[in-house]
Amino acid sequence: MEKIHKPLDFILAFKGAFVASIIALLLFGPIMGLVLSGYDYQAELQRPLIAAVVVFVGRFLFSLLFQFAQHEPRLQWMLPRKTASVWVEGEQVESKQSVRLFSAMTAITVLTLTGQFWLSVAGGVVLYLLLSRLGKRKHQVMVALVVILGLLMPFFATKFWLTVLIAALIYVLLGLGLNIVVGFAGLLDLGFVAFYAVGAYGYGLGHEYLGLSFWAALPLGALMAACFGAILGFPVLRMHGDYLAIVTLGFGEIIRLVLNNWTEFTHGPNGVSAIPPPTLFGLEFSRIPKQGGTPFHEFFGISYDSSFRYIFIYLILFIIVSLMIAVVTRLRNMPIGRAWEALREDEIACRSLGINHVTVKLSAFSMGAMVGGLAGVFFAAYQGFINPSSFTFFESALILAIVVLGGLGSTVGVIIAAFILTILPETLRYLATELPKAIDSMSDYLPSFLHNTLSTLSDGLGDIGSYRVLIFGVCMVLMMIWRPRGLLPIQRRAYHLDKPGDAK
Amino acid sequence: MSHLLTLNQVNVSYGPVQALYDVSLEVGSGEIVTLIGANGAGKSTLITSLFNKPKPNGGAIHFDGHNLTSEQTHNIAKLGLALVPEGRHVFPSMLVEENLVMGTIPIGENHLEQDRAHIFDIFPRLKERRNQRAGTLSGGEQQMLAIARGLMSRPKLLLLDEPSLGLAPIIVQQIFGILKEIAEDGMTVFLVEQNANHALKLAQRGYVLVNGRITLTGSGEELLANPQIREAYLGGH
Numbered sequence: 001m002e003k004i005h006k007p008l009d010f011i012l013a014f015k016g017a018f019v020a021s022i023i024a025l026l027l028f029g030p031i032m033g034l035v036l037s038g039y040d041y042q043a044e045l046q047r048p049l050i051a052a053v054v055v056f057v058g059r060f061l062f063s064l065l066f067q068f069a070q071h072e073p074r075l076q077w078m079l080p081r082k083t084a085s086v087w088v089e090g091e092q093v094e095s096k097q098s099v100r101l102f103s104a105m106t107a108i109t110v111l112t113l114t115g116q117f118w119l120s121v122a123g124g125v126v127l128y129l130l131l132s133r134l135g136k137r138k139h140q141v142m143v144a145l146v147v148i149l150g151l152l153m154p155f156f157a158t159k160f161w162l163t164v165l166i167a168a169l170i171y172v173l174l175g176l177g178l179n180i181v182v183g184f185a186g187l188l189d190l191g192f193v194a195f196y197a198v199g200a201y202g203y204g205l206g207h208e209y210l211g212l213s214f215w216a217a218l219p220l221g222a223l224m225a226a227c228f229g230a231i232l233g234f235p236v237l238r239m240h241g242d243y244l245a246i247v248t249l250g251f252g253e254i255i256r257l258v259l260n261n262w263t264e265f266t267h268g269p270n271g272v273s274a275i276p277p278p279t280l281f282g283l284e285f286s287r288i289p290k291q292g293g294t295p296f297h298e299f300f301g302i303s304y305d306s307s308f309r310y311i312f313i314y315l316i317l318f319i320i321v322s323l324m325i326a327v328v329t330r331l332r333n334m335p336i337g338r339a340w341e342a343l344r345e346d347e348i349a350c351r352s353l354g355i356n357h358v359t360v361k362l363s364a365f366s367m368g369a370m371v372g373g374l375a376g377v378f379f380a381a382y383q384g385f386i387n388p389s390s391f392t393f394f395e396s397a398l399i400l401a402i403v404v405l406g407g408l409g410s411t412v413g414v415i416i417a418a419f420i421l422t423i424l425p426e427t428l429r430y431l432a433t434e435l436p437k438a439i440d441s442m443s444d445y446l447p448s449f450l451h452n453t454l455s456t457l458s459d460g461l462g463d464i465g466s467y468r469v470l471i472f473g474v475c476m477v478l479m480m481i482w483r484p485r486g487l488l489p490i491q492r493r494a495y496h497l498d499k500p501g502d503a504k
Numbered sequence: 505m506s507h508l509l510t511l512n513q514v515n516v517s518y519g520p521v522q523a524l525y526d527v528s529l530e531v532g533s534g535e536i537v538t539l540i541g542a543n544g545a546g547k548s549t550l551i552t553s554l555f556n557k558p559k560p561n562g563g564a565i566h567f568d569g570h571n572l573t574s575e576q577t578h579n580i581a582k583l584g585l586a587l588v589p590e591g592r593h594v595f596p597s598m599l600v601e602e603n604l605v606m607g608t609i610p611i612g613e614n615h616l617e618q619d620r621a622h623i624f625d626i627f628p629r630l631k632e633r634r635n636q637r638a639g640t641l642s643g644g645e646q647q648m649l650a651i652a653r654g655l656m657s658r659p660k661l662l663l664l665d666e667p668s669l670g671l672a673p674i675i676v677q678q679i680f681g682i683l684k685e686i687a688e689d690g691m692t693v694f695l696v697e698q699n700a701n702h703a704l705k706l707a708q709r710g711y712v713l714v715n716g717r718i719t720l721t722g723s724g725e726e727l728l729a730n731p732q733i734r735e736a737y738l739g740g741h
């Protein structure tokens with residue numbers, strides 16, 4: 001029997017090639033077309049054009065080749081493989097009443113920071129109603145709302161809250177990183193702060209010795225931390241549980257002690273200072289630029305404000321955190337995420353199935369360390385000064401507490417826990433300074449004994465911000481009693497091979 | 505006769521403690537071979553040493569033309585050797601079906617649909633429970649799942665380490681019935697068991713392992729009839 005060959009579709013190939021060449025032009029235009037010379041640049045547009053033509057021809061030929069391969073059995077290997085379709089059960093977290101209430105409450109709290117109380121209440125109510133009205137697209141709408149809110153935040157918040165939010169986001173990043181190691185792969189790591197330190201010192205010392213900028217240090221610091229993760233991974237491959245925890249604890253301390261004692265390189269306890277904050281394409285956010293060139297406010301002709309710098313750090317951090325959340329969520333459903341899960345569940349079964357536990361464990365350690373390193377770079381850029389006392393065991397314990405409090409393996413839980421553990425003490429500190437003032441202002445209206453009691457109480461509140469660890473302990477104990485699996489325990493995604501209706 | 509699996513003078517030690525002494529045995533293609541022995545005789549050591557964990561410190565292990573002692577552990581499953589580990593070791597929080605998908609790791613998901621249908625023919629119970637978490641299955645069902653997971657990689661040789669462990673006698677009977685069906689389909693089976701009675705009835709040939717040494721070998725029926733075996737493993741009647 002003669003096979004009927006579909007004629008090759010040249011128009012389809014042409015369309016694809018055209019789109020590809022446009023994309024190539026956009027991509028290569030600035031990369032290849034602009035040649036810097038000193039503070040000026042020259043446009044050499046023929047170079048991206050050549051690149052685009054090459055892409056066009058290549059894409060056109062590939063398209064024809066693939067069309068041909070569909071009819072030619074010997075070329076079938078070129079075509080994408082058909083794999084079994086797997087249906088993913090959606091997360092059911094967001095449909096719950098409690099989550100709706102919780103998001104509304106969070107919105108109110110966050111909006112309160114802007115100072116307009118009634119506006120924030122209205123915002124919370126609108127959010128609650130919106131969430132209960134929305135059907136299937138609830139999830140997307142919520143994510144979009146959170147992103148928009150997060151991006152608008154810094155333009156309304158005061159400088160104090162902005163710095164608190166930056167610290168909170170750094171802890172979110174640390175929590176996400178440790179969550180990969182502890183939550184996904186089930187490897188208890190008590191020395192996670194080591195990678196945080198590697199990232200921070202990577203930027204600090206990289207700037208001092210090599211003149212690295214923030215944007216160069218961001219990927220390099222992450223890469224370096226990932227390498228350290230792999231270095232830690234090797235000796236602990238055969239360890240489990242308690243033994244693993246002790247070794248990682250030791251690793252964290254080693255890094256801190258080296259930073260503390262190698263004075264000629266790291267300056268020991270004096271730390272590294274004058275670490276520059278990030279710049280926007282070379283525009284600095286300081287009043288008088290330290291590295292020459294025009295500062296941001298002059299370039300755009302607006303008056304100088306010291307919070308510009310924090311707004312900018314916040315925005316980059318927010319984008320990086322969102323990106324990491326997306327990456328981590330994807331990772332969990334990718335083969336490597338499944339392998340982590342399988343290894344956590346049963347190592348013996350994994351190894352009998354031919355999963356290489358070396359690569360799986362090392363990848364978990366280095367992925368987690370990479371995220372920790374990113375957080376470290378941000379920490380150095382935001383503080384401008386780092387020394388080893390920021391990287392003690394307490395910090396590791398705090399990050400681990402964030403992960404456990406949020407629920408092992410639960411991304412949303414970790415984010416919420418990071419916010420609670422960093423914003424709550426600051427809120428209390430804020431209240432401790434504001435409350436006595438409020439009580440004093442009411443002294444005319446209140447009977448004197450009530451006023452006295454209240455002011456004694458509020459004085460007792462005085463430095464409640466420093467009771468952070470106590471609050472933290474109380475939180476943990478309460479949680480262990482009422483929510484032993486964390487605030488938002490992970491709803492494990494199940495993979496069904498049949499569509500939901502088919503199963504019988 | 506060409507053998508699928510050959511062990512030649514294999515010695516295995518855990519540090520200073522030697523567990524296996526000069527063990528030699530063969531499993532031919534299509535055979536059901538069993539290895540029986542008491543607690544601590546070295547049965548599980550023998551089966552895991554096929555995967556180089558622990559690595560034999562003497563002797564040779566050949567499987568289907570490959571020298572297993574020079575292969576890395578994670579590559580051995582890809583050669584067509586499927587282990588149903590002692591104590592079942594299913595992934596408890598994964599669904600039954602996901603456990604089956606995990607079983608395809610050595611060969612990829614190309615035959616997944618077809619093999620899954622085949623597995624559900626052999627194990628109707630698993631079909632009923634396919635959307636249930638594996639940790640919620642009964643012991644017998646978990647054992648079935650562990651065997652099914654092993655079969656998902658289309659192995660040339662199925663290794664079973666004590667499939668009767670901790671199961672009620674009636675369930676053990678069921679499991680052995682299923683093993684018989686699988687073997688009749690042409691699967692080569694190497695079965696390590698304490699339950700000598702069932703194992704020897706199923707197997708064509710058997711080996712007896714005592715304190716790390718093979719002391720007896722013969723057909724299943726011969727060993728069943730052997731007075732020493734009856735004395736030591738079958739309660740002496």
